[in-house]
Amino acid sequence: MKREIPLIITFIAGTVFVVAYFVPHSPFNRAESLFNDWFAILAAFAIWLGALNLLKICALKVSRRSKDWYLGFVIIVGFFVTVAVGAYDGVVGLSNVPATAFRDPGTNFDWIYRNVYTPLSATMFAMLAFFVASASYRAFRARNFQATLLLLAGFLVMLGRVPVGDLITGFLPPAYQMSQWATWIMDFPQTAGQRAIMIGIALGIISTSLRVILGIERSRLEGE
């Protein structure tokens, strides 16, 4: 039964979703939002599993003085400080008139969010610019025919996207200037390639879904 029940649930849920795509009538039209609500409830409870697992691993690291144990200590302190500050703001906010929530502007929790969380996230995102530069440098080396084509296409698209592209090709009629080359590359070879990938993905999703719904692909289930 440990395997059969998940298989039955998967089959019913998967079939209902497929039917709901073709049948707009009630109750099928509400199936998607209903299942999404259930998933959100499950995920909300499951978040504690994750949080407790994180704390457990960090606590073990600190207690055993494993390598880089201080990073675990920072995580534990950060976790409890954030939770405590949020709880304090929430309780204090109840006595305000009108009542305020812990995430409202001006709270201590909001201060942590704006001055710790946001800058850290922004820093990680900003690093992307440097990674794009180093990756582009490697990708645009003309090692073979395909890489040379990529280099050429990238060069034309980048130049075509800035005014200097049309300036360089200013002697040509407007329909043949660099920006038009870039548009052509993006509209035709690029779009055709993307669509080919998208068709493959759609078929892959159909195939995987069918395997999961019919119970052919069971490796997500315990005890196989």
Added chain:
Amino acid sequence: MYPLRSAALIVVLLVLTGLPLAAQSDIPIDSAVVDSATVDSVAPFPPLPPTNLEAVDVANDAGGALSLSWTLSPDDASLVTKYLILRSSGDGAPFAIIGETTQSQNNFTDNNAGENKDFYYRVVAHGEGDVDTLKLTSQANTSAVVGPTHSTAQWFHWGRLNVLIGLIAVCAAILAYINVAKSGKELYIRKIAGIEAVEDAIGRATEMGRKIFYIPGIMDMDDMQTIASIPILGRVAEIAARNETFLDVPVSRSLVMVTAREAVRDGYARAGRPDAFNEDQVHYLTDDQFGYAAAIDGMVVREKPATIFYMGAFFAESLILAETGNAAGAIQIAGTAMPSQLPFFVTACDYTLIGEELFAASAYLSREPKLLGSLKGQDFGKGLALLAIVLGIILELLDQAYDLGIGFLRILSIE
């Protein structure tokens, strides 16, 4: 004298009253023949009403919506500022304004029509000076009433009939090939370099005595790419367990952690090493996108893994992760169905499973006949898509050249 005085008085009266009389006689009754500039500057005449008002049930929906369309007022370009939509439930109930459209727009959808409820509609052409709109609804700028009409829910979305036919054909092909595979017939599956390299990549980690990282993306278990990633993780865990190489699986979702643990435990059991499995090797980091990327980057830089797998749904963090792994000298195999992230993985990783290859990987690694059969069915679907594209182009060109008016692209398009 009296007749003279009377005649003079009459002349004076005629002169005095003649101007307004003449002016009144010049004002046209029908506003259609009035110069619009004169009307705007003098007085607000109501525009002519819209005509041919129609109210029909919206097709292929769950009910509750009625679509209205009308012919624009002849004064649309000059006097009309907007159209007011009025609705009544009949039985003497008054008309109430339920919405409005801008000038020159001749359609409106009433999304609050309920199911199987009769309604009557009329549309008012609203002019510049029409301040009291409710009063004006009873005047000449209002269309004829249409109704009763009602909305019903449909049992089949006819706009998706082509999808259903395609889906049935692909599913039938997949099931047929699965049956062929089950009967023992050998099926040819083309080699996929990225999947072929999985075993070598794990072997490299074994030789170097370093760990393997498996990153299942940042989406939850409701994403198809994450679902496709879990069986691959199971196969990777099996090979890693056989090679006695440590597999580290940091995840960003609690439900993924629970599911991934089962897959890894299962992989270790298949390899005959269930005792080597430690559930903390599949561990949660954070739900936050960049927090997750930062944590993995930190671990990669500190622990220098020999091999990293990225299999699942990735967004902006893809290049941050893959470039850090590249700098750490790890052999990297990625697989995702996010077209915008594929170029980053192709650039920074040694092998990349592009789109459909991610979904094929689990079957390919397991070599189970039933799963391989489904891959052949997938290939049949690709052939079908190719045929539809080629036929669609030819038929659409013929349609346009000979003006057949069939619209093949409309038949093939998905609503």
